[in-house]
Amino acid sequence: MNNKSHGVKQLAVIGTGVIGNGWIARFLAQGYKVLAFDPVDGAEERTRKAVSHAWPSLEKLGLAEGASQDRIRFASTIEEAVANADLIQENVPEREELKKNVLASIDQFAKSEAIIGSSTSGIMPSVLQEGLQHPERFIVAHPFNPVYILPLVELVGGESTKADVIERASDFYQSIQMKPLVINKEIEGHLADRLMEALWREALHLVNDGVATTEEVDAAIIYGAGLRWAQMGPFLTFHLAGGEKGMRHMLDQFGPALKLPWTKLDAPELTDELKEKVIEGCESHAGDVSIAELEQKRNEFLVELLDLVEKYWPESNNLVTK
Amino acid sequence: MNNKSHGVKQLAVIGTGVIGNGWIARFLAQGYKVLAFDPVDGAEERTRKAVSHAWPSLEKLGLAEGASQDRIRFASTIEEAVANADLIQENVPEREELKKNVLASIDQFAKSEAIIGSSTSGIMPSVLQEGLQHPERFIVAHPFNPVYILPLVELVGGESTKADVIERASDFYQSIQMKPLVINKEIEGHLADRLMEALWREALHLVNDGVATTEEVDAAIIYGAGLRWAQMGPFLTFHLAGGEKGMRHMLDQFGPALKLPWTKLDAPELTDELKEKVIEGCESHAGDVSIAELEQKRNEFLVELLDLVEKYWPESNNLVTK
Numbered sequence: 001m002n003n004k005s006h007g008v009k010q011l012a013v014i015g016t017g018v019i020g021n022g023w024i025a026r027f028l029a030q031g032y033k034v035l036a037f038d039p040v041d042g043a044e045e046r047t048r049k050a051v052s053h054a055w056p057s058l059e060k061l062g063l064a065e066g067a068s069q070d071r072i073r074f075a076s077t078i079e080e081a082v083a084n085a086d087l088i089q090e091n092v093p094e095r096e097e098l099k100k101n102v103l104a105s106i107d108q109f110a111k112s113e114a115i116i117g118s119s120t121s122g123i124m125p126s127v128l129q130e131g132l133q134h135p136e137r138f139i140v141a142h143p144f145n146p147v148y149i150l151p152l153v154e155l156v157g158g159e160s161t162k163a164d165v166i167e168r169a170s171d172f173y174q175s176i177q178m179k180p181l182v183i184n185k186e187i188e189g190h191l192a193d194r195l196m197e198a199l200w201r202e203a204l205h206l207v208n209d210g211v212a213t214t215e216e217v218d219a220a221i222i223y224g225a226g227l228r229w230a231q232m233g234p235f236l237t238f239h240l241a242g243g244e245k246g247m248r249h250m251l252d253q254f255g256p257a258l259k260l261p262w263t264k265l266d267a268p269e270l271t272d273e274l275k276e277k278v279i280e281g282c283e284s285h286a287g288d289v290s291i292a293e294l295e296q297k298r299n300e301f302l303v304e305l306l307d308l309v310e311k312y313w314p315e316s317n318n319l320v321t322k
Numbered sequence: 323m324n325n326k327s328h329g330v331k332q333l334a335v336i337g338t339g340v341i342g343n344g345w346i347a348r349f350l351a352q353g354y355k356v357l358a359f360d361p362v363d364g365a366e367e368r369t370r371k372a373v374s375h376a377w378p379s380l381e382k383l384g385l386a387e388g389a390s391q392d393r394i395r396f397a398s399t400i401e402e403a404v405a406n407a408d409l410i411q412e413n414v415p416e417r418e419e420l421k422k423n424v425l426a427s428i429d430q431f432a433k434s435e436a437i438i439g440s441s442t443s444g445i446m447p448s449v450l451q452e453g454l455q456h457p458e459r460f461i462v463a464h465p466f467n468p469v470y471i472l473p474l475v476e477l478v479g480g481e482s483t484k485a486d487v488i489e490r491a492s493d494f495y496q497s498i499q500m501k502p503l504v505i506n507k508e509i510e511g512h513l514a515d516r517l518m519e520a521l522w523r524e525a526l527h528l529v530n531d532g533v534a535t536t537e538e539v540d541a542a543i544i545y546g547a548g549l550r551w552a553q554m555g556p557f558l559t560f561h562l563a564g565g566e567k568g569m570r571h572m573l574d575q576f577g578p579a580l581k582l583p584w585t586k587l588d589a590p591e592l593t594d595e596l597k598e599k600v601i602e603g604c605e606s607h608a609g610d611v612s613i614a615e616l617e618q619k620r621n622e623f624l625v626e627l628l629d630l631v632e633k634y635w636p637e638s639n640n641l642v643t644k
Contacts, residue, residue: 018565053614057621061628094579122579144546145563146617149624152545179545185533188582192542194528195521196556198585202520203556207599208590211507214603218555220514223474223501224466226555229548230627231634233540234518234525241467243340257416257444260510263520268530277529281536292375295468299379301634302471305552306383308630312553312623 006172008115012036012085014078014102016043019119020091021050022147024072029055029148030176031064033071037081044074054148061149061177078102079109086111087172089141091119099128107132115169117141121193124186125158135160139169142190143178151179154190195234202263227309231301239282239291240298246291247282251275328494330437334358334407336400336424338365341441342413343372344469346394351377351470352498353386355393359403366396376470383471383499400424401431408433409494411463413441421450429454437491439463443515446508447480457482461491464512465500473501476512517556524585549631553623561604561613562620568613569604573597 011027013020016038024047027034036047051069058067075081082088088110092102099120106116116138118128129135140156153173157166170180183191203217212220228237235247242250255270268274286294333349335342338360346369349356358369373391380389397403404410410432414424421442428438438460440450451457462478475495479488492502505513525539534542550559557569564572577592590596608616 018563053617054621057625060625093575122582144550146621146624149621149628150546150549151628152542154542179541181538181541181545183534183538185531187531187533189585191528191534191538192546194533194585195524195539195543196547197579198520198524199517200556200560201580201585201588201590202517204580204592204596204600205590206513206516207603208596209507209509211509212505212513214557214600215607216503216505216513217517218557218607219501219503220474220476221517221551221555222553223503224472224514225518226548226551226553227472228466229543230552231544231548231631233543233548234522235536235540238522241340253415257519258523258526260444263511263516263523266523268523268527270526274526274530278526278536281529285537285540295375297634299376299468299471301630302468303379303382304630304634305627306471306473308623308626309553312619312626 006168006175008086008168008172010035010085012075012081012088014038014081014088014090014106015092015119016040016047017091017093018050018145019143019147020089021047022054022143022145023089023091023119025051025054025058025148026176026178028069028071029058029061029063029067031066033073035073035075035081035085037075037078047072047074054146057146057149078105082106082110082114084111085114087115087117087169089117089119094121094123096123096127099123100131103128103132103138107134107138110134113137115139115165115172117169119143122189124188125156125161126186127158129158129160136162137165139165140190141169141173142192144192151177152192153178153180154183154192155180156183156186156190158186222309227302227305228298230305231298235278235282236285236294239286240295244291246286247279251278328490328497330408330490330494332357332407334397334403334410336360336403336410336412336428337414337441338362338369339413339415340372340467341465341469342411343369344376344465344467345411345413345441347373347376347380347470348498348500350391350393351380351383351385351389353388355395357395357397357403357407359397359400369394369396376468379468379471400427404428404432404436406433407436409437409439409491411439411441416443416445418445418449421445422453425450425454425460429456429460432456435459437461437487437494439491441465444511446510447478447483448508449480451480451482458484459487461487462512463491463495464514466514473499474514475500475502476505476514477502478505478508478512480508544631549624549627550620552627553620557600557604558607558616561608562617566613568608569601573600 011032011034013036024034118140125140129138142154144150144152173180206212238250239247333354333356335358346356440462447462451460464476466472466474495502528534560572561569
């Protein structure tokens with residue numbers, strides 16, 4: 001499982017806000033030493049606090065041998081931070097010019113074979129790698145908060161990124177207990193944030209239009225779709241909602257609803273080609289497992305999850321109008 | 323907890339597809355007798371199979387005294403099914419004319435004080451109750467698949483619905499272990515399906531544009547946002563992503579991203595008024611609990627959830643590009 005072909009030993013983290021600190025905590029828990037850089041006053045103190053805050057969860061998830069909260073050190077320049085690093089994780093604020101400036105410095109001082117990963121949630125890698133001396137080692141590696149717990153990391157290479165770099169990065173992030181999802185087509189917002197933004201914008205519309213409060217919107221997700229999405233995404237969920245014929249039936253039955261103004265988002269035309277892509281996608285995803293078996297698994301999962309959620313739902317009584 | 327003020331004893335279910343059968347299973351598990359009607363050949367057999375399929379999950383969730391899979395009977399007419407019912411749950415296919423015809427029959431034969439609940443996922447109650455003799459007892463009661471496990475039920479009254487009916491319905495659904503969410507403004511798709519549709523349409527665009535396969539879209543939800551949404555909705559999630567200043571900081575930092583073409587959905591203008599609604603909504607939702615405490619809870623929940631998910635994720639190895 002711990003594939004060492006990535007060759008990553010020394011890590012650098014540039015920018016230590018919520019995301020940078022999340023990376024540091026995960027790296028430390030996996031037994032790495034980390035050299036960090038952030039020019040903001042008090043950054044080191046905030047990082048140490050964030051790591052100690054994350055540590056109990058990381059202990060429960062399982063620490064690697066030699067993992068220690070103390071193996072973090074702050075460098076006083078970008079040069080010092082990145083000079084010996086095999087992988088540099090950049091997490092400065094989401095402004096294109098700022099990111100490009102910082103990446104130019106990293107590029108200048110990093111070893112030529114080092115991987116430079118950017119946590120950008122929205123900017124395309126081809127844009128960020130433009131003008132670098134070694135653009136081929138640059139990749140978007142976009143994680144999700146809390147970075148030290150959630151496994152997803154989106155990997156997107158730009159036009160100049162070498163396939164080998166994507167592969168090494170994927171091996172590395174997998175070795176630190178993440179689920180790398182390689183995305184082959186660059187778009188703003190990558191994949192997960194496109195989906196989240198669509199839901200988020202609709203949520204803002206609903207609050208703006210006075211349909212619901214923020215708390216009601218949250219409840220409408222938590223007690224229904226949210227429980228399902230923790231185990232299955234939107235496609236497999238609907239594959240199971242279609243009865244024995246799965247997604248094929250589902251698209252026949254609910255396809256016409258795409259014409260209805262159910263959101264402020266325009267739907268794509270449900271062409272035969274799109275239909276087949278979706279149906280075949282679900283069928284191949286489910287593989288040899290029948291819908292009945294998937295349902296069985298889903299049910300067992302949901303029953304256990306309900307218990308867990310009962311235990312942890314914040315203010316769950318407040319969420320529901322009696 | 324089991325508030326009997328709703329006065330519901332006898333239940334009728336009209337339309338026994340996936341949703342109707344889900345209701346039947348939940349009602350039976352809660353110790354009720356159910357009289358069902360569905361004109362389609364083989365409906366009764368399919369219902370009995372669906373109930374027996376759901377039963378192991380219901381046993382784990384806890385059966386009420388006297389609960390039995392056998393307390394379901396099929397009537398041969400709508401009249402027979404609804405004549406003595408205190409609450410009638412309608413689940414015929416999502417076509418306005420069909421629903422209106424069936425509701426007219428239910429309305430004709432039901433007791434005047436009976437509650438008529440429609441499982442419609444999208445049609446507004448004022449549209450469906452038009453022309454009924456007793457429109458005041460009609461309400462939308464929209465559940466989520468699997469109905470026998472997921473707790474959410476959206477309750478929406480129409481222009482003619484009496485407040486007392488909404489209250490009795492809310493009491494009843496709460497008494498059968500659901501989380502009724504009363505929605506005060508009618509819109510097509512109610513609340514939860516607006517949110518789900520937005521995400522669903524974006525997902526279809528991503529597949530249509532060749533950005534990702536259905537499986538990759540699912541993975542992008544499951545391993546990231548999906549895990550969070552099982553416990554917190556989009557607003558509280560972002561409240562926690564904003565660091566110590568919560569949603570106020572979050573909107574300052576990511577508000578500008580609403581201008582970016584990150585989805586095919588247009589965003590609302592982030593006016594001061596909308597900002598305050600969102601910030602105050604989150605702050606009042608969180609109440610006296612600090613962001614640090616909420617994070618603590620979230621982390622403990624996520625760590626346990628990851629274990630659970632590891633156990634049940636279907637084909638989880640296939641989901642990730644190595």
